[in-house]
Amino acid sequence: MWQLTLVLCAGMALAVVNPKTPQMGWSSWNAFQYDVNQSLVENTATAFNDRGFSKAGYNYILIDAGWQSLTRAxxxxxxxxPAKFPDGIAALADTVHKMGLKLGIYSDxxxxxxxxxxxxxxxxxxxAAQFAxxxxxxxxYDNCxxxxxxxxxxxxxxxxxxxxxxxxxxxxxxxxxxxGHQFPWFWADQISDSYRMSGDIHASFAGDDASVCTTAYCLNTGYAGVSVLTMIRKMRELSxxxxxxxxxxxxxMEIGxxxxxxxxxxxxFxxxxxxxxxxxxGANVATMNQSSVDILTNADMIAISQDELGTAVSYIPDLSVEDQIQVWGGPLSSGKQRFTVLALNYGNATTDISIPIASVPGLSSVTNKKYTVKEVWSNKAVSPNSTIKLTGVExxxxxVLVFSEE
Incomplete structure (x- = not known):
């Protein structure tokens, strides 16, 4: 059996950009697949500015698969x-840059x-030289x-x-x-800025394709057909x-x-x-309904994403019930925000969820001080009791609870 070893020289920075927070942008694939063209990219960039996406922090416009001719020059x-991009990619990049945005491209x-x-x-x-x-x-950079x-x-x-x-x-x-092939969380951080951890998502909240593996550590990761809930399930092992x-x-994302x-x-989200x-x-930002725009541009959720600590929430099994309730939590450090807790009802009926603060790892260090609690999606304050009770969770x-210092 052969084994690959990556040998990295001391001080060698292999990632090109090394983003301190997760990148934010748009890709043509989910909504348009191979039907990508110059007008679509330009219209998307315009919609980014007109509908508040760029103001919210999204800045990459990614041309996914389908931009090339079938043969090299x-x-x-x-x-x-030339039929899809009559002015060429360089001219398109210049247009996008003048709009205050960045342009991405796809290869394999x-x-x-x-x-x-x-x-x-x-x-x-x-x-690489041509793209530059x-x-x-x-x-x-795909793997097909x-x-x-x-x-x-x-x-x-x-x-x-x-x-x-x-x-x-x-x-x-x-x-x-x-x-997610060959478990990239063990090696991709040495050579990339981000790495896919699973097969492709598809447009379903809970339903997977038949071949999809529901955990992170399985050889058949599934090329496509992963639902939102299964993608979340895989991250229990990877966060x-x-x-x-x-x-x-x-x-x-399939939002919109x-x-x-x-x-x-x-x-x-x-x-x-x-x-x-x-x-x-992954949707048409020019035509998506306003409800989806509001979700994707929610300032509190984006603040959690872009928190300077860069620590993902962790699954809390002691507060969760398989196929009914999931509770996750993790620290924050930007501004006055110090912690976030997510409580998901993925069962079969509306329910109440109780969260004893003492049972959330790391949260007690926050609640020993004066603090406030807000539920993000309702934008309402929550009483900071020793047990937080969330009623009528659909x-x-x-x-999403955010704990902040007063």
Whole structure:
């Protein structure tokens, strides 16, 4: 049995951007898949500014798969599909930058990508240099179409692109998308800014595809079809790996794609924010309903996501009941915020949830001082009793408590 070992020189910073908080942006894939084009990107950037997303902190516009021609140019370089991007990617990047935003692009660590467009395997330095020359700020790097490339472990293939990005001397956020294969939380922090920890999400709050594994540590991680609840379930085992500089990515959000109730969308956003996943919108921001916009731009939840401590909430089994209630908690350090608790009802009926403060690890150090408690989604104060009682929690709903010093 062979074993891959990554040998890193002392002082070598492999991540290109090394974000101190999870990145925030938009990707074309969930809503549009391969139907991406110049007008869509420009309209999305305009909507970012017009609908308050950029003000809320979202700044990356990511062109996902489908932007390329099916073959490389005669000189070997990647080329944009001229019918989809008539002005080219460099001109589009310039437009996006003038709007105060950043542009991302997609490639693959295989010979082909998932749609059989050219991958970057064997062309890493050439592609990285081209992306940099275009003014690209973010690279999503997928793991489809490996074929002969799969004779090398994912870590080797993803490391090759990391080195190539460094050589460009441009700050390009490097986001790995290898679906949790070979447990990237053990190695991807050394070579990337974020890494996917599971197979692809799909537009469902609770229903998985048949092949999906519900835990993080299984060989069949499932390429696609992971529900919101299962993505959260997998993070029970992984939240402790979250740290500034390289974030476990729970995939693009399905908020705004009209597949969930309002409280389910709130739950979706609550856990992506509190678990420190990158916040990447996967819907049409120009046409989504205002309720979804309000959820995605909620200042209190974004403050939890972008908290300077960078610590994800942890699952609290002693306060949880499998298939009924989940309680999570974790520290905060920005401003006066010191702690957050999430209480999710994922059972079959509306219920009450009681949270004894003494049973939440780490919370007693906060409550020994004068403090206030607010529930984020109702924007209402909660009495700071020794046991906090949350009444009438709907199915699929999460109550988010923020404990702050007075």
């Amino acid at each position: 005669a000189d070997g370089y990647q080329q944009a599909d 660590a295989g010979i082909y990508d998932c749609g059989f467009y050219p991958g970057s395997f064997g062309y890493e330095e050439m592609d 020359s275009w003014g690209i700020d973010y690279l999503k 179409g490996g074929f002969a490339g799969n004779t090398q472990a994912p870590a080797e293939r993803f490391l090759a692109m990391d080195y190539a990005l460094q050589k460009t001397e441009r700050d390009i956020l490097y986001a790995l998308c290898e679906w 402790g790996f979250q740290k500034p500089g390289s974030w476990a990515d729970m995939d693009m 794609n009209d597949v969930m109730t309002e409280v389910e969308e709130q739950t979706h 609550s856990f992506w924010a509190a678990l420190k996943s990158p916040l990447i919108i 199915v699929g709903q999460t109550k």
